Amino acid sequence: MSEYILEMRNITKAFPGVKALDSVNLKIREGEIHSLCGENGAGKSTLMKVLSGVYPHGTYDGDILFKGKVCEFKSIKDSEDLGIVIIHQELALIPYLSIAENIYLGNERAHKGIVDWNETIRGAKELLGKVGLTENPNTPVGTIGVGKQQLVEIAKALSKKVKLLILDEPTAALNEDDSENLLQLMLEFKKQGISCILISHKLNEVSKVSDSITILRDGKTIETLDMHGKEVNEDRIIRGMVGRDLTSRYPERTPKVGEVILEIKDWTVYHELQADRKVIDGANLHIRRGEIVGIAGLMGSGRTELAMSVFGRAYGRNISGELYKNGQVIQNRTVTEAIANGFAYVTEDRKDYGLILIDDIKRNISLTGLPKLARNMVIDEREEILVAEEMRRKLKIKTPNILQKTGNLSGGNQQKVVLSKWIYSEPDILILDEPTRGIDVGAKFEIYSIINQLADEGKGVLVISSELPEILGICDRIYVMNAGRITGEVSKEEASQETLMRYMTKNGGA
Known part of the structure; x- marks a missing residue:
C-alpha cells in the first residue's frame, strides 16, 4: 500500500485566457500536516477545488489518487463520501440556524426521512467536545464569535468522518488566541491519524505546525520542503514563493510629515442595535500630511467601528464629537459627504x-x-x-x-x-482597514509600497491591522485601542510588540 493518502498527478486546469494550474503534482502522507504555499494567484485554492469536486472530473486534466485508487469526483458529495472535507476561507454557516443544525446540514441524522433531534443534539455535543467548545448545540451560530464559528465548521467536518481535512486560510479572520487554539487542534488531529492540508499566508503558523510544504508559483509546482530539515525557515519559504529573496518585508521610507490634516476630537459612538452600549468612548487622534498612522487593538476593541463612523457615519448611532480637516470643522454626515470631503475607506471585507x-x-x-x-x-x-x-x-x-x-x-x-x-x-485622507488581509508576502510588499507612495504625495493615511509586525513595519505613529477607548499613543521609535500589547490590554484612557 502507498505511503501517501493522496496523490495529485499532472493536474492542469484552464479558465478563459488563464491557465490556473499547469501539471501540478502534490503528495500527502497519512497523518501529516502538509501546507500549500504560494502567492495569490499561484493556484492553491483552484487545486483544492479540483480535489474536493467543486471543479468536477472532466473540467481538468490529470489524475487524483486517494488511498491508491484513482478518483473521479463529480461533486463535493463524492469527495466527502471518501472523507475529504474542505473548509473554505468564507465560512459556510447559516447564522439563523443552531450550531447542531449547521453541523449536520446536508448530513442529517434522520430515520425514514424524519430528523432524529435527540441523536442530532447528542452527536453535536460529542463533536463540540472534540473541538473544545462548550456551547449549547441549540445556540444560533450567528451569536457566537468568528473563532468559535471556525470550530463549528471543523466539528461539521468531523461529522463526515473526515480523513483528509483541507483548511483554506483558517486563521485569516481570527485573533491570536483563537488562531493558536486552532493550530493546537490541528496537531491533535494529527495524533489521531487525520491528514490536513493547510493553506495560509501566515508563514509563522505554517512553520509551527507543518511536516511538509509544497510551494506553487504561477500555477506550477516549484518544490516540496521537509519542515524537519534544519535549513528551512520563513525566508527560505518566501524565496520559493516569489522566486527571489525579499531582503526586507517592508519597503524603506523616509517620512515627509507636514501639518495636521485630520483631527478627531471626543468621538463617541453608540451601538447600532443596543442604544445604551457605547462602542467608541471619547476618542481623540490626529493625522499629519505625509504620515502613516496605525491603529492596533484586539478584535472587538472598536477599531473598525471608529473608522466606519468617521467615514460618513457608516456605522453607529448617537454619534458625537468633532472632525477637523486642515483646521476647519467638517460634517461627514453621509458617505457621499465624506467622499466629497476627501475621505476614502478601504474596508476589511473587500x-x-x-x-x-x-x-x-x-x-x-x-x-x-x-x-x-x-x-x-x-x-x-x-x-x-x-x-x-x-x-x-x-x-x-x-x-x-x-x-x-x-x-x-x-x-x-x-x-x-x-x-x-x-x-x-x-482623496486627501485614506482609511485602510486590514489592507493586506488574506494576501501573500509578495503582494503585501507591493501594497505597502503603494501606501508609502500615497503618503509621499502628502495624503494622510490611517492603517488598521491585526498584525502587529505590519503595524510596526509601516507606521510612523501608532494609536492603541481597547474596549472602545484609545489607551495609548506610541511613536515608531518607542514601539514594540510588548508595548502595544500592554496598551491593548489596558483599561481607561491614555
Whole structure:
C-alpha cells in the first residue's frame, strides 16, 4: 500500500485566457500536516477545488489518487463520501440556524426521512467536545464569535468522518488566541491519524505546525520542503514563493510629515442595535500630511467601528464629537459627504463591501469617480477605459485585460482594484482597514509600497491591522485601542510588540 493518502498527478486546469494550474503534482502522507504555499494567484485554492469536486472530473486534466485508487469526483458529495472535507476561507454557516443544525446540514441524522433531534443534539455535543467548545448545540451560530464559528465548521467536518481535512486560510479572520487554539487542534488531529492540508499566508503558523510544504508559483509546482530539515525557515519559504529573496518585508521610507490634516476630537459612538452600549468612548487622534498612522487593538476593541463612523457615519448611532480637516470643522454626515470631503475607506471585507465581484475591473475602478467621467449625464466610456488602464499599469494589477471579471482575480489583485477605486477619487485622507488581509508576502510588499507612495504625495493615511509586525513595519505613529477607548499613543521609535500589547490590554484612557 502507498505511503501517501493522496496523490495529485499532472493536474492542469484552464479558465478563459488563464491557465490556473499547469501539471501540478502534490503528495500527502497519512497523518501529516502538509501546507500549500504560494502567492495569490499561484493556484492553491483552484487545486483544492479540483480535489474536493467543486471543479468536477472532466473540467481538468490529470489524475487524483486517494488511498491508491484513482478518483473521479463529480461533486463535493463524492469527495466527502471518501472523507475529504474542505473548509473554505468564507465560512459556510447559516447564522439563523443552531450550531447542531449547521453541523449536520446536508448530513442529517434522520430515520425514514424524519430528523432524529435527540441523536442530532447528542452527536453535536460529542463533536463540540472534540473541538473544545462548550456551547449549547441549540445556540444560533450567528451569536457566537468568528473563532468559535471556525470550530463549528471543523466539528461539521468531523461529522463526515473526515480523513483528509483541507483548511483554506483558517486563521485569516481570527485573533491570536483563537488562531493558536486552532493550530493546537490541528496537531491533535494529527495524533489521531487525520491528514490536513493547510493553506495560509501566515508563514509563522505554517512553520509551527507543518511536516511538509509544497510551494506553487504561477500555477506550477516549484518544490516540496521537509519542515524537519534544519535549513528551512520563513525566508527560505518566501524565496520559493516569489522566486527571489525579499531582503526586507517592508519597503524603506523616509517620512515627509507636514501639518495636521485630520483631527478627531471626543468621538463617541453608540451601538447600532443596543442604544445604551457605547462602542467608541471619547476618542481623540490626529493625522499629519505625509504620515502613516496605525491603529492596533484586539478584535472587538472598536477599531473598525471608529473608522466606519468617521467615514460618513457608516456605522453607529448617537454619534458625537468633532472632525477637523486642515483646521476647519467638517460634517461627514453621509458617505457621499465624506467622499466629497476627501475621505476614502478601504474596508476589511473587500469581497462583500469593497468590490462588485461579478462586474469587470474597469467598472469597479471607476465607481467612486463617476461624476468625473460624466459628459452631459452620460459616462464617457473611452475615458473610463483610459483611467482603468492607467490604474492597472500604475498599481501593477495582474490581469489579461480590464474587462476581466473582478471575482476571477487573486486576493492581492482584488485589493489593488479596491485601492485603485479610491485613489481615482483623489482623496486627501485614506482609511485602510486590514489592507493586506488574506494576501501573500509578495503582494503585501507591493501594497505597502503603494501606501508609502500615497503618503509621499502628502495624503494622510490611517492603517488598521491585526498584525502587529505590519503595524510596526509601516507606521510612523501608532494609536492603541481597547474596549472602545484609545489607551495609548506610541511613536515608531518607542514601539514594540510588548508595548502595544500592554496598551491593548489596558483599561481607561491614555
